[in-house]
Amino acid sequence: MNHLSRLLYVSRSSAQVGEAELNEILDVSRKKNKLLQITGILCMGGGHFIQILEGPQDELIRLYCRILDDRRHYDSVLIGIAPIQQRIFKDWSMGYIENPPEIMDANRHQLLEVWRGRTESHQLFTLMRGFLDQLGR
Ligand SMILES: Cc1cc2nc3c(=O)[nH]c(=O)nc-3n(C[C@H](O)[C@H](O)[C@H](O)COP(=O)(O)O)c2cc1C
Structure with missing residues (x-):
């Protein structure tokens, strides 16, 4: 079943990622x-990326x-994927x-705690809502 799902990961940006590379991404x-019906956000700062992707599960995983595989970042940790x-x-x-x-340091730390099972996952929702509020500004 190709469930509508959400995927969240954190990673570190490579040294080469400046404004031009970011705009290209x-x-x-x-x-x-748009073609894959995927929505989401990319959050960057302090050498970190946090990305949230939403869409049909098969397309998300692909x-x-x-x-x-993209060399513009590394050390990716998949925090979770869920319907x-x-x-x-x-x-x-x-x-x-x-x-x-x-x-970004605080967000990454919080997400890694969720990944380790030390933080309640409902805190993820608060974090995501916070990102949505930021987009609205
Ligand atoms: C942090 C980061 C986030 C990215 N997010 C997306 C994304 O949401 N969608 C996407 O198509 N490519 C994304 N890319 C770019 C892909 O890695 C890839 O370069 C791009 O999809 C082109 O792939 P192709 O050359 O196989 O067509 C991202 C790259 C990085 C480094």
Whole structure:
């Protein structure tokens, strides 16, 4: 079954990723994600990426495998993939959020705690809602 699902990962950006590389990632993502009915956000700052992707599970997994091979980042940790009833980022083929290093460090730490099973996963929802609020600004 190709369930509507959400996938979340964290990774570290390679040294070469500046504004031009980031814009290229966002341009390609927005074009390709639209075709695949994938929505989500990319959050960057302090040398970290946090990405949330929503869409049909098969396409999400295929896309994540492609993204894993991308040398513009490394040390990717898949925090989770789970079926969802509805999208949070339905209006965004790839929304972009830039956050200061200290916020990204804290977000990454919190997500890794979820991954390790030390934090309740409902806190994930609070984090995602926070990202949605940032997009609205
Ligand atoms: C952090 C990061 C996030 C990315 N997110 C997406 C994405 O959401 N959708 C997408 O199509 N490509 C994304 N890419 C780019 C893919 O890795 C890949 O370069 C792109 O899809 C083109 O793939 P292709 O050359 O096989 O067609 C991302 C890359 C990085 C480094």
